[in-house]
Amino acid sequence: MPNYKLMYFDSKGRAEVIRMALTVAGQEFEDKRFAREEWQTVKPTIPQNQLPCLQVDGRFIPQSGAILRYVGRAFGLYGENNDESTIIDVVIGTTEDFMKHVIALYYEKDEAKKAELIKDVQEVKLPAYLNILEDILKQNDGGNGFFAGKKISIADMLVFDLMDQVGTMVTLPTFPPKLGGLMEKVKSNPKMKEYLAKRGS
The missing domain is CATH 1.20.1050.10 (Glutathione S-transferase Yfyf (Class Pi); Chain A, domain 2)
Structure with a gap:
């Protein structure tokens, strides 16, 4: 099974619905929340230098809409047809x-x-x-x-x-x-x- 790591700040924002989707799917994931100071150090290493970002077995997926759809497709939360x-x-x-x-x-x-x-x-x-x-x-x-x-x-x-x-x-x-x-x-x-x-x- 892939390892999932969702990266965002310590707030709901654009990551919260992704957290919900992974939870409803029953998928364990690391809910990594950056403090603002820590984020400035990490930022250059994240695609597009923005959050949220989902890491799947080391592969980065940026953009909240793309992440939400990815999770939806992966776990049957994006319709049957x-x-x-x-x-x-x-x-x-x-x-x-x-x-x-x-x-x-x-x-x-x-x-x-x-x-x-x-x-x-x-x-x-x-x-x-x-x-x-x-x-x-x-x-x-x-x-x-x-x-x-x-x-x-x-x-x-x-x-x-x-x-x-x-x-x-x-x-x-x-x-x-x-x-x-x-x-x-x-x-x-x-x-x-x-x-x-x-x-x-």
């Missing part, structure tokens, strides 16, 4: 579009501008994103409650993780019915439940 994988890609792309607004909010230093961004995300961007996700679920869940197919995928975990992290910056609204059901299904997955209990907030 091309149609399901495509739906998952649609969810990932939609999420990346929304994340641009969240990242802008996170890095804004001017308090007045930050307040405007919070209002826009909370009142406009977030409801629109949730409605898109609800529509995707209505069109594709087939009564199973997941975005694609009959079991949990990286798309389900990605949305769950994003809402978990965004909820620390803005007030989350009540989720639409199907999306709310999805969030509960992800949270109640046995391995995910155990992981969240260990991790805490």
Whole structure:
């Protein structure tokens, strides 16, 4: 079996959904978390000089999206066929579009501008994103409650993780019915439940 080492900082960020995916897959991995000072020393040795980075038997895989898809394909979390994988890609792309607004909010230093961004995300961007996700679920869940197919995928975990992290910056609204059901299904997955209990907030 390959040895997996996920490298990131001591925070959730872009690595958290990858941690979740590996955990749900039942795959042991080294969760290497760099202090900022340590990272400056290690940085020149990491492809593209950025994190997260996944090391598989010594081979480096950079870029969070590529890592997440790699893990999804490796452990059956990326759909059972091309149609399901495509739906998952649609969810990932939609999420990346929304994340641009969240990242802008996170890095804004001017308090007045930050307040405007919070209002826009909370009142406009977030409801629109949730409605898109609800529509995707209505069109594709087939009564199973997941975005694609009959079991949990990286798309389900990605949305769950994003809402978990965004909820620390803005007030989350009540989720639409199907999306709310999805969030509960992800949270109640046995391995995910155990992981969240260990991790805490």
